[in-house]
Amino acid sequence: MKNSIRQSIRTGVTFGIVHIFFILIAFNSMISVLIAKLSGIKNPGEIPAPKFYIAFTLLMGLWIGIAALNKKHSLSVGKKLLLSFTTSLTTGLMAGVLDVLLAIILVNKVFIRDFLTVLSFDFIKATLFGMTPVMGTIVTVLCFVAAGVAGGALTILNRTEAVQKFWKNIISWFKKQIEKIQYLSRGKYHLFWQIGGISLLALVAILLPMQWGSYWNYVFGTVGLYVILGLGLNIIVGLSGQLVLGYIAFFAIGAYTMALLNAPEPHNLMWGFWPALLLGVLLSALSGLLLGLPIMRLRGDYLAIVTLGFGEIIRILLKSDVLTNFTGGPRGIQNIKGPMFFGIPFNSEVDFVYLIFAGVILAGFVYNRLKQSRTGRAWLSIREDETVARATGVDTIKYKLLALAIGAAFAGLAGGIYASRNQFTGPDEHALMASINVLSLIIVGGMGNIPGTILGAFTLKGLPEILREFANFRLLAFGALLVFMMLSRPDGLIPSSRPKYDPPTEPAPEIDKKEATHGK
Amino acid sequence: MNDPAPLPLVPKGDNNLNTDTAVMKKQKKGSKLLKLLRPALGVVVLLYILFRLYQVLIVQHEYGADTWTRLLISGLIIGGVYALIAIGYTLVYGILFMINFAHGEVMMFGAYAALYSFWGFKLINIPGKETNFLNAYPVIAIILAFLIGMTVSATLGYFLEKIAYRPLRKAPRLVPLISAIGASIFLQNAAQLLFSPQLRDVTNPDILRRGVGWTIVINGNDVILPYTGVFTFILSIILLITLFILVQKSKLGRAMRAVALDKKTAALMGVDVDNTISRTFIISGALAGAAGVMWGIHNGLVYYYVGFIPGIKAFTAAVLGGIGNIPGAMVGGLLLGIVESMGPAALGINFQLKDVLSFVILIIVLTFRPSGLLGEVLSEEKV
Numbered sequence: 001m002k003n004s005i006r007q008s009i010r011t012g013v014t015f016g017i018v019h020i021f022f023i024l025i026a027f028n029s030m031i032s033v034l035i036a037k038l039s040g041i042k043n044p045g046e047i048p049a050p051k052f053y054i055a056f057t058l059l060m061g062l063w064i065g066i067a068a069l070n071k072k073h074s075l076s077v078g079k080k081l082l083l084s085f086t087t088s089l090t091t092g093l094m095a096g097v098l099d100v101l102l103a104i105i106l107v108n109k110v111f112i113r114d115f116l117t118v119l120s121f122d123f124i125k126a127t128l129f130g131m132t133p134v135m136g137t138i139v140t141v142l143c144f145v146a147a148g149v150a151g152g153a154l155t156i157l158n159r160t161e162a163v164q165k166f167w168k169n170i171i172s173w174f175k176k177q178i179e180k181i182q183y184l185s186r187g188k189y190h191l192f193w194q195i196g197g198i199s200l201l202a203l204v205a206i207l208l209p210m211q212w213g214s215y216w217n218y219v220f221g222t223v224g225l226y227v228i229l230g231l232g233l234n235i236i237v238g239l240s241g242q243l244v245l246g247y248i249a250f251f252a253i254g255a256y257t258m259a260l261l262n263a264p265e266p267h268n269l270m271w272g273f274w275p276a277l278l279l280g281v282l283l284s285a286l287s288g289l290l291l292g293l294p295i296m297r298l299r300g301d302y303l304a305i306v307t308l309g310f311g312e313i314i315r316i317l318l319k320s321d322v323l324t325n326f327t328g329g330p331r332g333i334q335n336i337k338g339p340m341f342f343g344i345p346f347n348s349e350v351d352f353v354y355l356i357f358a359g360v361i362l363a364g365f366v367y368n369r370l371k372q373s374r375t376g377r378a379w380l381s382i383r384e385d386e387t388v389a390r391a392t393g394v395d396t397i398k399y400k401l402l403a404l405a406i407g408a409a410f411a412g413l414a415g416g417i418y419a420s421r422n423q424f425t426g427p428d429e430h431a432l433m434a435s436i437n438v439l440s441l442i443i444v445g446g447m448g449n450i451p452g453t454i455l456g457a458f459t460l461k462g463l464p465e466i467l468r469e470f471a472n473f474r475l476l477a478f479g480a481l482l483v484f485m486m487l488s489r490p491d492g493l494i495p496s497s498r499p500k501y502d503p504p505t506e507p508a509p510e511i512d513k514k515e516a517t518h519g520k
Numbered sequence: 521m522n523d524p525a526p527l528p529l530v531p532k533g534d535n536n537l538n539t540d541t542a543v544m545k546k547q548k549k550g551s552k553l554l555k556l557l558r559p560a561l562g563v564v565v566l567l568y569i570l571f572r573l574y575q576v577l578i579v580q581h582e583y584g585a586d587t588w589t590r591l592l593i594s595g596l597i598i599g600g601v602y603a604l605i606a607i608g609y610t611l612v613y614g615i616l617f618m619i620n621f622a623h624g625e626v627m628m629f630g631a632y633a634a635l636y637s638f639w640g641f642k643l644i645n646i647p648g649k650e651t652n653f654l655n656a657y658p659v660i661a662i663i664l665a666f667l668i669g670m671t672v673s674a675t676l677g678y679f680l681e682k683i684a685y686r687p688l689r690k691a692p693r694l695v696p697l698i699s700a701i702g703a704s705i706f707l708q709n710a711a712q713l714l715f716s717p718q719l720r721d722v723t724n725p726d727i728l729r730r731g732v733g734w735t736i737v738i739n740g741n742d743v744i745l746p747y748t749g750v751f752t753f754i755l756s757i758i759l760l761i762t763l764f765i766l767v768q769k770s771k772l773g774r775a776m777r778a779v780a781l782d783k784k785t786a787a788l789m790g791v792d793v794d795n796t797i798s799r800t801f802i803i804s805g806a807l808a809g810a811a812g813v814m815w816g817i818h819n820g821l822v823y824y825y826v827g828f829i830p831g832i833k834a835f836t837a838a839v840l841g842g843i844g845n846i847p848g849a850m851v852g853g854l855l856l857g858i859v860e861s862m863g864p865a866a867l868g869i870n871f872q873l874k875d876v877l878s879f880v881i882l883i884i885v886l887t888f889r890p891s892g893l894l895g896e897v898l899s900e901e902k903v
Binding site: 021024025026114115116118237243294295297298300301304306308309310312313316317319320321322432436443447472473475479480481483484485486487490 | 691
């Protein structure tokens with residue numbers, strides 16, 4: 001018991017640090033604004049009414065109370081409540097100390113915003129719930145303790161048998177529904193269901209962009225482009241197992257090919273969209289090949305750092321004054337002409353969404369076919385163990401170069417469409433951060449499979465666009481999410497299943513045959 | 521009893537055998553081509569470099585000895601900082617075989633510590649005198665700033681390992697790398713939210729003002745040897761030597777080397793592996809913190825992105841010298857600093873391209889000598 005209490009106090013200290021950090025980055029303001037908006041207030045301003053700050057404190061306390069009982073199953077109810085009490089009291093006291101410090105700043109009118117940028121006097125007043133400093137501190141501690149004990153009680157309630165049974169029932173109901181759907185799609189009429197599903201999806205994909213309006217078209221276009229990028233990088237990292245960090249350089253090559261051939265400045269070549277796109281894809285693939293040739297000997301982190309260097313070289317070259325006459329320098333290239341489709345201008349927002357969807361389908365198709373081909377198996381064998389792959393007769397150098405070239409070609413495709421859609425491309429769009437974004441999305445989604453890539457693109461590119469509210473906190477949450485994902489689900493949201501081989505003992509029924517050939 | 525049938529070494533069936541040898545032949549052909557390609561590339565690069573050097577140094581003769589000295593000085597100073605950061609990468613890589621991507625951010629927090637502690641010292645007025653603490657006791661102030669910076673960064677390094685890397689020690693290699701990238705993004709944005717995104721100037725004590733220094737006359741021109749630069753360089757060399765002695769002579773250093781060689785065996789010999797790794801992160805964090813404070817003192821500008829580029833450069837330096845190799849990181853850092861500042865002038869290219877130069881050098885070194893300049897050839901498991 002003594003041990004448990006010590007542990008609970010340690011948890012409390014951790015949460016105290018988290019709470020202090022939240023206050024110092026004004027996370028409480030953000031959540032309060034969110035709560036205010038949810039409760040129907042139209043314009044809460046940057047610093048809403050104090051009651052919403054109290055709501056934030058209560059939520060923190062609830063979280064602490066629940067977390068305090070994590071992995072504690074064998075204690076009695078009273079002891080559990082005691083643990084949640086000690087934990088939330090520890091955090092509450094730390095928050096109280098912070099409140100006292102803030103109050104001192106407020107009373108003495110110390111201008112501290114040069115040091116810690118969020119601590120304006122208004123913000124401090126709101127953090128003290130608009131009360132006198134002493135009252136504010138006391139209320140903070142009380143809020144923490146009350147909500148913490150409530151959280152503990154909720155956890156205890158949640159773990160009682162009746163509630164657990166209730167959850168189990170709900171989950172099994174959902175599982176049954178999913179099984180039913182799966183049965184329908186696999187049974188006698190599976191072809192019918194598949195065609196129906198695909199045509200429904202196609203209908204949605206055709207109709208929705210017309211209805212969405214430009215904002216959603218922009219968001220989904222971006223997500224689509226990142227799906228293409230993710231699939232390309234998946235070929236390099238997910239299938240052939242080479243860690244490439246400068247992937248966005250190939251994207252830049254595609255984008256700049258499109259831009260240089262289709263913009264009035266600096267060259268006024270005006271080749272048209274399609275030849276430029278094709279050339280961009282080819283050039284990207286070629287550059288992948290050229291980069292690959294000298295560095296094929298490298299593996300793992302060395303490869304990562306060399307490709308990172310390559311990406312930076314491309315970016316710096318594009319940005320520098322050396323190539324200004326050729327690529328427009330730091331200003332980038334503007335007024336890129338959109339595509340024509342059999343003589344008709346094909347460059348409205350909706351058209352670009354269609355174009356991107358077509359690109360996604362093409363990329364997905366190519367990716368899928370490659371993955372299931374002899375080439376794909378060669379890549380997988382290289383990923384698993386290069387030495388063994390070589391020993392079993394896989395021409396590792398050829399296949400690795402092929403992976404780089406094809407992955408780069410995907411990036412070139414995405415880059416060309418991107419430049420044409422935005423009618424602009426500049427060096428800063430191709431920074432290292434973009435490469436890291438693509439890598440993160442395939443890892444968060446689940447490496448080596450298409451649904452994972454799509455889900456990853458939605459989570460990492462779509463969600464932040466939608467959650468504009470969080471503006472400042474987006475990237476912070478993104479970083480935390482990456483760490484958290486790696487700790488809890490290192491295989492991604494949708495992990496790739498490994499191909500299984502079950503030797504058929506009797507004449508195989510139809511379903512099994514399909515599974516065996518599709519490798520899942 | 522009969523002997524069990526020998527296991528077939530080659531798959532049965534002639535067809536199979538034939539295709540295998542055919543692939544092998546192809547492979548040999550391909551690798552032969554590659555083997556020829558690499559030296560050819562090397563010769564071309566070398567010839568080009570010699571040609572440019574000849575052009576710039578003898579034909580054009582644009583810069584005098586004073587400019588070269590100036591460039592050498594700035595290169596050595598920045599190289600010392602790179603070396604300090606690179607040591608952190610090398611130590612961690614040597615033990616965990618992972619790129620600690622967030623190391624540059626650890627350094628950034630050190631730089632912020634310098635900024636804020638100098639700022640704080642300036643606010644403390646000494647009663648009875650006209651000056652403040654910063655200028656009244658500059659030596660104490662600087663030592664305190666270094667202590668604060670190193671403590672902050674060491675703490676950060678410790679918790680970074682504990683939270684983001686330790687649970688992933690047995691995971692595949694990509695996983696800790698992504699975790700490190702996430703931590704790096706998180707720390708950058710945390711700094712931006714905490715300290716605001718604007719650029720800040722570090723106020724140095726008066727005896728260490730920036731841009732002031734000893735003047736040497738070369739070729740009739742003044743070359744300034746800045747105090748901050750000399751201070752930075754000497755301190756980084758001292759820290760590097762201390763670290764080298766620590767790793768070679770102390771018990772902790774022996775433990776670190778043992779863990780780097782083989783974790784399991786080290787654990788069997790009574791080395792506390794977790795503890796040693798934690799301490800490695802503390803040491804590398806403290807060095808990065810010192811580098812951050814130096815950056816603050818010498819360069820002056822501090823903002824939330826300040827650690828990123830030096831971080832990548834330092835990693836380049838570590839790879840250049842042979843990653844996992846401590847003297848290698850020192851040599852690599854100094855070399856990178858010098859190449860970066862003198863290279864563009866020597867090759868007659870635009871100064872904006874100095875980063876391109878350092879990355880090109882990285883690619884060339886890795887192509888011809890993947891183990892780095894001083895590194896031993898790593899077994900495939902480690903690479």
